[in-house]
Amino acid sequence: MKKATRILTVQYSFLQLGYWVDYLLISSFAAVLLMSRGFKASEIGYVTTMGSVMAIFLQTYLSSLADKSKKITLKQILGLMIAMAFLAAGIVWLVPSSHVATFIGMFTAFGVTSSISPLLTALCLQYNYAGYGVDFGIARSLGSFGYAAAGFVMGQVTEKFGANIILPIFCVVYVLLMFTLLSMRKVDNNNDKMEKPEKPSGIIEFFRKYPRYDVFLISVMLIYFMQMILGTYMIYFVKSYGGAEAEMGTVLSVTAFAEMPAVAFGMFFLRKFTAQKLLKVTAIAASIKFISMIFITDIKVFIALMLIHFFYSGMYMVSSVYFANSIVDDSDAVKAQGILAVGITGVVGIASNIIGGYMLEFVSVKAVTVLGAALAIIGTVTMFLATGEKIPKVSQKAAK
Known part of the structure; x- marks a missing residue:
């Protein structure tokens, strides 16, 4: 074995x-x-x-x-x-x-x-x-x-x-x-060794049952809106800072290298801190990144800024999985991860691609960045609400 x-x-x-x-x-x-x-x-x-x-x-x-x-x-x-x-x-x-x-x-x-x-x-x-x-x-x-x-x-x-x-x-x-x-x-697929959870909730029942998850999902979508624009239109931003395809590759490389240690040592961080605390750090890092982009004028500074992804997307990859699993029942854990993926790559992907595409044709890159920074700030506030203690894990009324 x-x-x-x-x-x-x-x-x-x-x-x-x-x-x-x-x-x-x-x-x-x-x-x-x-x-x-x-x-x-x-x-x-x-x-x-x-x-x-x-x-x-x-x-x-x-x-x-x-x-x-x-x-x-x-x-x-x-x-x-x-x-x-x-x-x-x-x-x-x-x-x-x-x-x-x-x-x-x-x-x-x-x-x-x-x-x-x-x-x-x-x-x-x-x-x-x-x-x-x-x-x-x-x-x-x-x-x-x-x-x-x-x-x-x-x-x-x-x-x-x-x-x-x-x-x-x-x-x-x-x-x-x-x-x-x-x-x-x-x-x-049906190996007897594999533990089978209870029957999962339907999609409507899921959202009614987990109000904390709903707030968490909204916060993640707001925080990742600008990142999804960058994912598609990075070359436009790089050129606005004075770079080209080679610098774009460097930006992407630095971003991913910054994430790696946070992912590799994710379990270590989770033992030292809670998933809630790490998610708050990721939200703050997102706001700092996009606010900083408004004032950047040099491609080298933009590349250096990508190091913040250690705290942003790197810690998010680890903490989001464990936090989502902790606020839903075991039978709904897979659905919780799937909805997060759909929320970011699907819903936010659609909105960011349409809005970003039109804005980049008619307004400046800075104007797009201001919008993304504003949404990230709102998302950060929402993330603090989602990871607080006032929203119940399960709505008992909805669950009945």
């Missing part, structure tokens, strides 16, 4: 590493590719918005399918998703002159890739429920390393060879992930 666990941890770590490389390519570098093919900022927003809508439906449906199906395994679902993203990106790569093919292929690749992350988390849980101690913390920190390294390398590569180099690299990484997935040990 120990040898099998070591092998699975290595394989799962490679899945995380490769996935976050491709997520970087299809999210942050998508704008670079689309700009090179004549897309306006608002059109780029349409691409990522359609991808976000697709991600909402895919995450909702696939999570339910993975929980309920006795015939379809989680590995099969992941394999199908990887194949879909590969084919969509391949079409964009092979038909560079078609505006329509680029639009459809890019939003499909983005939507499918965005939907894979919670399934990867569920895969780790499935192995652990079956008795294999796969180390999620190490694997996820390697994912951040992959994101960081790819950000730095791709910034240099796209500036030297052009944006079209993005798609073949994206496809090659997914081929490697498919081979890794196929080589991993099978786990029966």
